Amino acid sequence: MSAVVAAPPALAAEGITSGYSETPVVRDVSLAVARGEIVTIIGPNGAGKSTLLKTIFGFLRARTGRVRVDGADVTGLPPERLVRRGLAFVPQTDNIFASLSVRENLAMGGFTREDGVEARTEWVLQVFPVLADRLGERAGRLSGGQRQTLALARALMLEPSILLLDEPSASLSPVMVESVFANIVEINRRGTAVLMIEQNARQALAISHRGYVLTNGQNRLEGPAAELLASDEVRRLYLGE
Amino acid sequence: MAGAASGELTGGAGRRVAAARLARLGEWIPWVVIVGLGAWAAIALTDQFVIGVIVGSLYALSAVGLTLIYGIARVSHFAQGDAMMLFAYLAFFVMTGTVAGIGSADATLPLSLDLLPGASEKLWRFSFGYGLILAVIAAALLAVPILLAIDRVVYQPLQRRGASTAIVAVASLGVAITMRGAMLLIWGPGGRRYAKGIRDTVDLPGLPRIVADQLFIIGMAAVLAAATYLLLYRTRLGTAMRATADNPDLARASGIDTAATRRWTWAIGGALTAVAGCLLALQSQLSPELGFVLLLPIFAAAILGGIGSPHGAFIGGLIVGIIGEVTVGAGIVAPGYKLAVTFVVLILVILRWPNGLFGARS
Numbered sequence: 001m002s003a004v005v006a007a008p009p010a011l012a013a014e015g016i017t018s019g020y021s022e023t024p025v026v027r028d029v030s031l032a033v034a035r036g037e038i039v040t041i042i043g044p045n046g047a048g049k050s051t052l053l054k055t056i057f058g059f060l061r062a063r064t065g066r067v068r069v070d071g072a073d074v075t076g077l078p079p080e081r082l083v084r085r086g087l088a089f090v091p092q093t094d095n096i097f098a099s100l101s102v103r104e105n106l107a108m109g110g111f112t113r114e115d116g117v118e119a120r121t122e123w124v125l126q127v128f129p130v131l132a133d134r135l136g137e138r139a140g141r142l143s144g145g146q147r148q149t150l151a152l153a154r155a156l157m158l159e160p161s162i163l164l165l166d167e168p169s170a171s172l173s174p175v176m177v178e179s180v181f182a183n184i185v186e187i188n189r190r191g192t193a194v195l196m197i198e199q200n201a202r203q204a205l206a207i208s209h210r211g212y213v214l215t216n217g218q219n220r221l222e223g224p225a226a227e228l229l230a231s232d233e234v235r236r237l238y239l240g241e
Numbered sequence: 242m243a244g245a246a247s248g249e250l251t252g253g254a255g256r257r258v259a260a261a262r263l264a265r266l267g268e269w270i271p272w273v274v275i276v277g278l279g280a281w282a283a284i285a286l287t288d289q290f291v292i293g294v295i296v297g298s299l300y301a302l303s304a305v306g307l308t309l310i311y312g313i314a315r316v317s318h319f320a321q322g323d324a325m326m327l328f329a330y331l332a333f334f335v336m337t338g339t340v341a342g343i344g345s346a347d348a349t350l351p352l353s354l355d356l357l358p359g360a361s362e363k364l365w366r367f368s369f370g371y372g373l374i375l376a377v378i379a380a381a382l383l384a385v386p387i388l389l390a391i392d393r394v395v396y397q398p399l400q401r402r403g404a405s406t407a408i409v410a411v412a413s414l415g416v417a418i419t420m421r422g423a424m425l426l427i428w429g430p431g432g433r434r435y436a437k438g439i440r441d442t443v444d445l446p447g448l449p450r451i452v453a454d455q456l457f458i459i460g461m462a463a464v465l466a467a468a469t470y471l472l473l474y475r476t477r478l479g480t481a482m483r484a485t486a487d488n489p490d491l492a493r494a495s496g497i498d499t500a501a502t503r504r505w506t507w508a509i510g511g512a513l514t515a516v517a518g519c520l521l522a523l524q525s526q527l528s529p530e531l532g533f534v535l536l537l538p539i540f541a542a543a544i545l546g547g548i549g550s551p552h553g554a555f556i557g558g559l560i561v562g563i564i565g566e567v568t569v570g571a572g573i574v575a576p577g578y579k580l581a582v583t584f585v586v587l588i589l590v591i592l593r594w595p596n597g598l599f600g601a602r603s
Contacts, residue, residue, distance in 0.1 A: 059490065083496040091494070097487045100480065108484045111477070112496035158496065 008071030010035045010193045011056070011087070011162045016065035018055040019217075024063060025051040026217045031195075033162060038184065038194045040225065042201040042238055043214035049197040050092070052214070053166055056195075057089045058082050069162070084112055088160035092167040095151035098140030102131055105139050105150055109157030117157070124153045127186060145176035152183055156192070163187065165196035169203070181207050201238045205229045213238065271590065271598065275560065282567040288449045289570025290563060295455050295524060297562020298462035302517035303535070304542035304554035305469055306510035312486030312549035313506040316396050317410035320417035322536030324388070324511070325518030327420045328380045329527055330428055332519045333435060335383075336360075336376035341429030354379075366441035366453035369523070373435055377519045384515035385508045391416055392507050417533070424529035433527040458520045465516060466555055472509070473551055482506060486549055537580055538565070541587045547600025557598065560586075 009032040019025035026048040033039045041049050054060045056067050058079045066075045069085045079089065097105050106124060110117040125132045128149050134142065139150055148168065155163060168184065169177040177200060185207050188194050198204035205211050205225040213221035213234060221228065228234050283290045307321045318324075334340065338353030355361045360372030395416060399409050440452045473479035485492040485502045492499050521535070542561045546553025564586055565579040574582055590598065 057494070059493075079490075079493040080496050080498050083494065089494045091491065094488055095491060097484045097491060099487045100484060104480050104484075107477070107480060108492070108495045108497065111481060154495065 007035070008068065009033055010037075010070060011195060012066075012068040012071075013052070013056055014066045014068070016052060016055055016062050016067070018051060018060050018062045018065075019048075020051075020060075024217065026055065028065070029214065029217070029219055030065075031212050031219075031222070033193050033195045035161070036188070036191065036193055037210060038188050038196070038208040040201075040204040040208040040211045041195070041197050041214055042199075042204070042211060042228075042234075043220070044238070047214040048217035049214055050166055051217075053089070053164055053195075053197055057087060057164055083158055083160070086158075086161035087164065088155040088158060088162070089164040090151045090155045090166065090168065092170055096139045096142075096147050096154065098138070100139055101135065102137055102139055102142070102150060103135040105154050106131075106157055109154035112158060120157055120159065124156055127156070127190070128153050128183070144172055145179060148172060148176070148180055149183065152180075152187065156187065160192055162193045162195060165194060167197055167199060169198065169200045177203065201234075202229070271593075279563065282563060282571075286567050286570050289566045291449055291451060291455075292570075293563030293566035294559065295458055295562070296521075296566060297559040298459060298466075299517050299521045299524065299558075300535075300538050300542045300562050301555040301558025302462055302465055302513050302520075303539045304546070304558045305466070305551050306513040306517070307539055308543045308546070308549055308551055308554040309482070309486075309506050309510045311543070313482060314392065314396065314503050315400065315406060315409070316392075316413060317406060319410055319413040319536065320391075320420060321514060321539055322534070323417040323420040323424075323532035324384070324514050325521060325535055326527070326529065326532035327387075327424055327518070328384045328511075328515035329518035329522035330424055330529075331383050332373070332376040332380035332515075333428070333433060333522070333527055335379045336372050336435070339433075340427050361436075366443055367457055368436040368438065368440045368454050373519075373523075377516060380519055381512040381515040384511035388507045388511040388514075389504060392503070417536075421529050421532060424532075428527070428529070430529060435523055435527075454523055458524055461516065461520055465513060469509070469513065469551065478502075478505060538562070538583060541583050545587050545590055545597055547594075547597030550597070550599040553597055553599030 011033040013029065013031050016029045017024050017027050029048070029052055031039070031041070041052070043049055051060065055062050058074075058077050058081070062075060066073055068074065069082075069087060072085070074082060074085055077085070097108060100108065103121075106121050107117060110120055113120065130146060130149055131153055134146070139147070142150060152163075152165075152168070165184070168180050172180060181203055184194055184196070196204065196208075205228055208225040210223065211225045211228045212219065213228065221231070221234065223231075229239075279290075282293075303321060303325055307318055310316055310318045310321075334353075336354045338350035338355070339347050340350070342348035354372040354375050357372060359370065360375070361370045364370055395412050396409055399412055404412075440454055442450045443453050443456065444450055471479075473483060481492070481497045481502055482505065484495070485497060485499050489499055492502070521531075525531070538561045539558070542557035543554045544557070545560060546555070546557030548554075561583050564583050568574050568582045569576050569579050594600065
């Protein structure tokens with residue numbers, strides 16, 4: 001007779017409404033990310049994807065709705081507090097400290113760690129060996145792909161349980177896009193859930209477990225990534241087929 | 242045909258490499274000019290050069306404070322010069338207990354550091370005793386809560402309501418005028434000095450005769466510059482300060498409490514400002530009007546070095562100090578044009594490098 005209680009999702013957004021001015025950009029949007037999942041949000045430009053992510057991560061205040069991490073209500077917590085709850089965020093642009101060295105970028109990624117910065121740096125360099133020879137270099141001198149790698153590496157310094165990514169493949173060459181997606185799969189394989197926004201819908205869904213489609217700031221479709229990829233509506237509207 | 246095409250290509254690539262080399266060479270030209278002129282001045286006009294280094298090191302300390310405050314709190318702090326003077330007056334007050342009385346006579350409080358046994362007995366060949374050193378420390382400590390309070394009451398509320406940097410800068414001008422008013426009210430318009438009497442000089446091998454106090458000033462400036470450098474580049478707090486200046490949103494996303502970083506910046510910047518003010522008053526004098534005169538070379542130093550860059554501000558301060566003293570000393574310009582020469586140099590530099598010598602190259 002013991003009641004089976006499902007574990008709460010690692011991250012849940014419930015009925016989020018938010019925006020910058022009087023008119024909200026995001027209206028009553030809900031989503032959930034389970035432990036170990038890769039979830040992609042797709043949708044046309046201006047659908048409110050970025051706004052939603054910034055609201056979840058506390059840069060914007062939600063007008064209504066709740067954000068939960070492992071079931072605990074974290075609505076309204078600022079980013080610097082949310083990182084202590086296991087959330088990490090990689091912005092689309094300006095996602096490294098350009099004037100700091102690569103090593104300092106990683107150290108700042110691990111800023112709130114009491115100890116183990118060295119060990120975690122070693123771990124991150126093992127995942128991203130390309131950064132190992134460039135530790136002393138100013139991050140602003142890295143190439144576009146290396147910057148994106150460093151941005152991911154910085155975000156992983158706190159061993160987050162959920163990684164939020166805002167268009168990780170934007171403005172990268174096709175080869176680099178593949179490498180960034182391979183990195184995301186690797187990060188996920190090592191135990192971090194991922195919630196990302198992508199323009200590159202096909203490739204992103206191909207590595208995802210589930211997906212959400214947002215239009216006009218509202219939930220439109222959701223489901224397993226493979227089903228979304230196969231759906232006529234998604235193919236027509238977002239995959240250009 | 243294929244050969245010709247590839248030849249053209251190599252030629253184009255060669256030209257690009259040559260152009261890149263030339264551009265790299267161009268990066269070094271200002272430094273060759275600066276170091277060359279500095280070396281010439283040091284040899285041909287040693288006396289003025291040394292004074293330039295002394296004055297410049299004080300501009301440098303204050304400019305480092307200014308550039309940190311700009312980079313992290315995003316405040317163009319026009320009250321920097323008057324804050325230097327105000328804190329120098331606070332040191333004077335703590336040391337002597339003197340305020341301007343009604344009429345012409347000063348009133349002296351029965352409580353001051355100079356009343357401590359032997360506090361005003363001269364140390365070594367300096368013109369002051371240990372009382373002044375304690376007073377400088379007291380001024381640096383007092384500067385911290387004063388600036389934190391001003392930030393909290395004036396700048397932060399404006400920024401929270403979305404005021405532009407120009408509005409905040411004008412507010413800081415208001416703070417400057419208020420500070421000057423306070424100095425005039427409390428200590429009167431006349432100039433004052435920390436110590437009366439003749440200043441002893443020292444002879445150093447290979448250097449011009451120098452006032453002993455000036456050795457103290459250079460030493461203090463060097464120690465503080467080194468300490469600030471170590472703090473910014475070798476500690477977790479310093480790295481967090483630079484990270485916050487570089488990218489405040491990403492700093493928050495990394496778990497850095499940027500509000501705390503901002504408070505540390507005012508504290509450190511304020512302490513530097515206070516010591517720079519006290520040392521400047523030791524070099525010249527205390528006067529409520531001096532603060533505004535100081536503001537221009539300090540801003541020039543910070544902009545020359547690349548606003549937001551601490552080591553740029555320090556080198557900018559030295560350059561501004563040396564240029565001013567040397568051009569006047571060499572008889573190139575009349576003393577009244579000291580600042581004008583500095584600004585001509587500043588304009589030439591930012592015409593070529595709009596972000597200053599150490600600013601971001603786009």
